[in-house]
Amino acid sequence: MASLMTDRYLENNRQYARGETLHKAAYPGKQPIQPSKRVAVVACMDARLDVEDLLGLQTGDAHIIRNAGGVINDDAIRCLIISHHLLNTNEIILIHHTRCGMLAFTDDLLKAGLEGDPGASKLLGQATSRAFTSCSKCAAAPAAFHAFRGPIEPLDTPRNEKNIERLQWDVRRGISSIVNHPWIPTTGPDAVTVRGFIYDVDSGKLEEVSYPGPMGSIG
Numbered sequence: 001m002a003s004l005m006t007d008r009y010l011e012n013n014r015q016y017a018r019g020e021t022l023h024k025a026a027y028p029g030k031q032p033i034q035p036s037k038r039v040a041v042v043a044c045m046d047a048r049l050d051v052e053d054l055l056g057l058q059t060g061d062a063h064i065i066r067n068a069g070g071v072i073n074d075d076a077i078r079c080l081i082i083s084h085h086l087l088n089t090n091e092i093i094l095i096h097h098t099r100c101g102m103l104a105f106t107d108d109l110l111k112a113g114l115e116g117d118p119g120a121s122k123l124l125g126q127a128t129s130r131a132f133t134s135c136s137k138c139a140a141a142p143a144a145f146h147a148f149r150g151p152i153e154p155l156d157t158p159r160n161e162k163n164i165e166r167l168q169w170d171v172r173r174g175i176s177s178i179v180n181h182p183w184i185p186t187t188g189p190d191a192v193t194v195r196g197f198i199y200d201v202d203s204g205k206l207e208e209v210s211y212p213g214p215m216g217s218i219g
């Protein structure tokens, strides 16, 4: 399945990594509601990612869905279904990135800290170089934080073989969640394409994640 715009945005990203500015900030005037390049991007909320800049997107080109990690959770799926079936997008781009905060904790650790576990609070404080203040209350929601699987590391650790593998696992889990969803077609005349990437916050470059492949181990 061809994903022509994704390839063009990858070329844009190579220019971005060389220091060229492709995204124009100027408001271009009246535009249709449907994204003109038929693209939907799911990316992490990290402050170092300027999604429009790093892909060379212009206003009106694409939907951009962002959350902590760029994970495919219930809300991301909701957005992608609306984006495709009502607003005509047919290429999905997932972006995780190096030094992501989601590599530095586990769901259990954060929940325990929030609920009042002093040991968890201490570890979270050490990991984030910030006093972690517990709320000492339980909560039913969010049901999950979707921290990335695998052994945790200090916040903002530079890229290495292990954390790149953990990022790749989660990109693949996201792709799998999308392509196996009954309301997101990947074959036939209404098919969407899905490709996943890791953005290197130090170099500005996107690297594609192969799919299918390993999706994680707790070891």
Ligand SMILES: [Zn+2]
Residues within 6 Å of the ligand: 044, 045, 046, 068, 069, 070, 097, 099, 100, 101, 102
């Ligand atoms: Zn992140």
